[in-house]
Amino acid sequence: GAHLLQGLMHRDIDLIGFLESLGKDVGYIYEWADVRIEECPTVGSFSEQVTPDESIERILQEADELRVRLGLDEITPICILAAVVKPQVAFSLEQLKSLPLREHEIINHLSGQKSPTSVLNSFEQNNNTIAFSVLNQYCIDKTEQARSESIDKIIGREKETRSLIEVLCRRSKPNVLIVGEPGVGKTALVEGFANEIIKGRVPTMLKNAVLLELDTSLLMAGTSYKGEIEDRMKKVINECKKLDKAILFIDEIHSVVDSKGNMNGVANLLKPELARGEITLIGATTFEEYRKIIEPEQAFNRRFEVLPILEPDTNTAIKMVEVLLENYQLHHQIEVDKEAIPECIRLAKRYAKGKKLPDAAIDLLDRTMAAIKMLDELSLQDLDLWKQDYDTIKQQKDLNEDDKIFELQWMYTQLQNRISPILWGSLKEQPQIETSYNSIQIEELIDKVYDELKEYAAIKREKVGKLELAAVMAAKTGIPIGKIQAQEKEKMLNMESHLLKRVVGQDHALKILADA
Secondary structure: OHHHHHHHOOOOOOOHHHHHHOOOOHHHHHHHHHHHHHHOOOOOOOOOOOOOOHHHHHHHHHHHHHHHHHOOOOOOHHHHHHHHOOEOOOEOHHHHOOOOOOHHHHHHHHHOOOOHHHHHHHHHHHHHHHHHHHHHHHEEEHHHHHHOOOOOOOOOOHHHHHHHHHHHOOOOOOOEEEEEOOOOOHHHHHHHHHHHHHHOOOOHHHOOOEEEEEOHHHHHOOOOOOOHHHHHHHHHHHHHHHOOOEEEEEEOOHHHHOOOOOOHHHHHHHHHHHHHOOOEEEEEEOHHHHHHHHOOOHHHHOOOEEEEEOOOOHHHHHHHHHHHHHHHHHHHOOEEOOOHHHHHHHHHHHHOOOOOOOHHHHHHHHHHHHHHHHHHHHHHHHHHHHHHHHHHHHHOOOOOHHHHHHHHHHHHHHHHHHOOHHHHHOOOOOOOOOOOOOHHHHHHHHHHHHHHHHHHHOOOOOEEOHHHHHHHHHHHHOOOHHHHHHHHHHHHHOHHHHHHHHOOOOHHHHHHHHHO
16 A cells, blocks of 8 residues: 555656645655555565555555546546545554545545536546646657757758658658767757758648657656556657647667667557557667667568768868857857868867767867866966975975886876866977986976976967867877877878889889879
């Protein structure tokens, strides 16, 4: 009975509003049920079969009798609640004395309606409220976000957007599976489609469409019993079907298809709905996950038309970044040099692993702007704090030569780690401590580097340039980009001689290749 009472307090049941309308403290009722659960006898050994106790049968019988008295067609959660708090059904009279909820309060509230039919209508209205709130609980309204201009602009995906709209206007199987590598803009394409809906640049049948993104993490959050995810998803599907034109978007859709995942039951719910054409679905996934998880599920896969999204070329990526630039400049209050954008694209394409353009370039630019902001505000302070520790080491007289060299090397490493990579990259030279240096030579080197850093830290940076981008990328990857570029130039200059050693009899062709 106590477990059932706690279950009735769950937000999906939506009895919390009813109890609050009676002036009841829901938190106290939940804690009261907790105490009753602790009083339950514990079983020493684990049993695979969990069965309800005798009180559950009494509760359901009492709830059914109340249903008959009220003239309802089915047992409602309120009927069960009234049965739970009735003395000698789930709890003794002595136990219920400390519970601030009485059966007669619930009955009187329901009986206060004009007729049994109005009681039913009242509960159905409450259920409608529950149903409508389901979309607010587990979905994000992308069309509403577009209306409030909280979605970034998108450019360079006009062809893909047109294809997406064409598929959604089909009579049969109007479902799209957007497939592309991480960072190419799959979600951005869907958000761009939401903008098209709001601006009216869609066919008549999509004019009043509502684009809802399913938040799978919220769908899974707080689930306590088997099948609860499926119950929630069923409510979402039913509510989508009530709307004139609802389009459901599921990002990372492979997570609901994967037979080894927690959400496999969601895919089983979607299959018959897609087969009957009762809901319209947009999914997004990567090529790898599509081939590994979705493609083998033919019953699911054949309901979709695959829309591949490829990485944009350099010119398109530059335009994509330029469109978004204003929002980032407003956020960071930092300008971006015009020449920095092509460099940002080049660095991101070359060195960013696991992500594609344009997202990799946007991430690099955003990170660099944040680093510059932090550099301007904190670098002098960071240097001063480091200098205090450094001076303490220098003033220690009881250290022998080896210990002092070790401590000074440590402080030099700390200097590199504590300051911004942009500030470190501003140095004309980045000297390394040689093994032959004594403590005095190391101190001279550190003092020189510190003075130069202090000078650069005093300069306020208001623009993102090539140097700042390269410094941040070097810090992210651990690759000294300047050194790599120098090595590549040397390789290019010596390409012909290297090729001549390996390829015989093609001297003229190799010369043309090297010159190109």
